[in-house]
Amino acid sequence: MSIQFERITLIGIGLIGSSLAYDIRRLGLAKEIVVSTRSAATLKRAEELKLGDRYLATSAEAVENADLVIVSVPVGASESVAKEIAPHLKAGAIVTDVGSTKASVIQQMQPHMPPHVHFIPGHPLAGTEKSGPDAGFPGLFKGRWCIFTPLPDTDEDALARLRAFWEAVGSRVDVMDPAHHDKVLAIVSHLPHIIAYNIVGTAEDLETVTESEVIKYSASGFRDFTRLAASDPTMWRDICLHNKDAILEMLARFSEDLSSLQRAIRWGEGDKIFDLFSRTRDIRRSIVEAGQDTDAADFGRHALDAKQS
Numbered sequence: 001m002s003i004q005f006e007r008i009t010l011i012g013i014g015l016i017g018s019s020l021a022y023d024i025r026r027l028g029l030a031k032e033i034v035v036s037t038r039s040a041a042t043l044k045r046a047e048e049l050k051l052g053d054r055y056l057a058t059s060a061e062a063v064e065n066a067d068l069v070i071v072s073v074p075v076g077a078s079e080s081v082a083k084e085i086a087p088h089l090k091a092g093a094i095v096t097d098v099g100s101t102k103a104s105v106i107q108q109m110q111p112h113m114p115p116h117v118h119f120i121p122g123h124p125l126a127g128t129e130k131s132g133p134d135a136g137f138p139g140l141f142k143g144r145w146c147i148f149t150p151l152p153d154t155d156e157d158a159l160a161r162l163r164a165f166w167e168a169v170g171s172r173v174d175v176m177d178p179a180h181h182d183k184v185l186a187i188v189s190h191l192p193h194i195i196a197y198n199i200v201g202t203a204e205d206l207e208t209v210t211e212s213e214v215i216k217y218s219a220s221g222f223r224d225f226t227r228l229a230a231s232d233p234t235m236w237r238d239i240c241l242h243n244k245d246a247i248l249e250m251l252a253r254f255s256e257d258l259s260s261l262q263r264a265i266r267w268g269e270g271d272k273i274f275d276l277f278s279r280t281r282d283i284r285r286s287i288v289e290a291g292q293d294t295d296a297a298d299f300g301r302h303a304l305d306a307k308q309s
Contacts, residue, residue: 012072018136021051036062076238079108102178104242118158142170186246196228
């Protein structure tokens with residue numbers, strides 16, 4: 001793999017940033033990797049993990065002479081980062097992000113981007129419930145989608161260079177309108193996480209179920225909800241606040257469908273229940289066929305068996 005950028009600056013070094021660092025190094029996509037984060041402890045850990053070549057607490061200094069700047073911070077911090085880096089970006093630099101809400105990120109960052117840089121919002125649909133620099137690993141983006149929501153006047157050459165970068169780390173790239181992206185992500189990502197947080201919270205609040213019983217019997221469906229509910233609370237708080245309209249629309253639709261299912265259960269409408277469950281099983285099969293998961297029925301059991309053996 002040939003060098004694509006002389007200097008890549010990673011602002012934020014959590015799961016996404018650290019995984020990018022591993023892939024950039026492994027694939028030789030840059031001559032120099034600059035890592036920046038406000039947390040001194042996180043920056044020190046990134047250095048211990050050898051994720052970059054230079055480590056700077058100030059993002060303004062970190063972006064100087066960078067050819068590609070990737071902002072990997074909670075979406076609520078996007079504007080403050082944009083303000084800080086804008087005066088220090090070199091002409092022709094590509095600035096992108098990895099945030100899960102695009103309309104809000106554009107609203108926060110675009111007004112501060114100087115005309116001599118290429119601001120291309122992006123969102124890699126890859127991740128785990130883990131966070132921090134230790135969570136990253138090479139190959140996170142292999143076979144996963146990365147969605148661009150470019151502005152109308154985006155430079156085609158810059159867009160092609162960014163596409164080539166994400167394809168180099170294994171992603172499949174698509175382009176969407178920001179509002180459409182936010183609506184799609186509200187149903188495929190944001191709503192499932194919100195439901196998971198709520199279900200786990202409900203189980204915790206139930207006085208008739210002790211904590212020991214919840215943990216003891218969590219090998220059932222509850223366990224899989226806890227994986228989503230273990231995600232970074234700062235990131236998901238910001239997503240809820242910055243994709244509010246789309247999330248509320250999907251919550252309303254979900255509530256209507258849940259009420260319909262409730263009535264079917266109450267009135268013993270078995271055919272209606274069976275039809276719903278059959279249709280949803282087909283969705284699962286479609287996801288597997290699309291290569292976004294496997295049909296291995298382990299749900300973590302193989303790892304547990306290996307640990308116990």
